[in-house]
Amino acid sequence: MKNDCLFCAIAAGEIPSSKVYEDEICFAFYDIAPQAPVHFLVIPKEHIGSVAEISGENSSVVAHIFEVIARVARELGLESYRVVSNIGEQAGQSVHHLHFHVLSGRDMTWPPGWSIGQEESRRGTPAALYL
Ligand code: AMP
8 A cells, every 4th residue: 555645545445435346456436526427446456556557467456457347337237338547647647546447328439538620730730640
């Protein structure tokens, strides 16, 4: 457990959360600011900063988390959902403890959070280069 890590404290039960699932390896809870009718997070109990810190030493935790995502989604009756993990500031990571967002219950666009028009004008690059 890492000092001053919000998600370590949630996994340890020190900060309350709306729990969806728990076992000895991972913890799942509803996001406090849901971005879809169903939005929960699955985190390892062990502190891992993000996907960028996954290695041969700890990747079995991620395999387990994906098994849990599939099981919980089935139990919640989710037929279609999106699993997202943000890595680093530009991708929108705000909590530096590995977590997988599971979002469901609404139409979703692809690519996520990106507008061709905005991106083209910001970078001065023809949109066609991004297609
Ligand atoms: P990210 O921005 O990808 O790092 O995701 C962090 C997520 O954690 C955001 O969707 C937040 O709404 C969520 N979050 C932050 N604090 C809490 C909390 N105390 N309980 C549940 N979710 C939280």
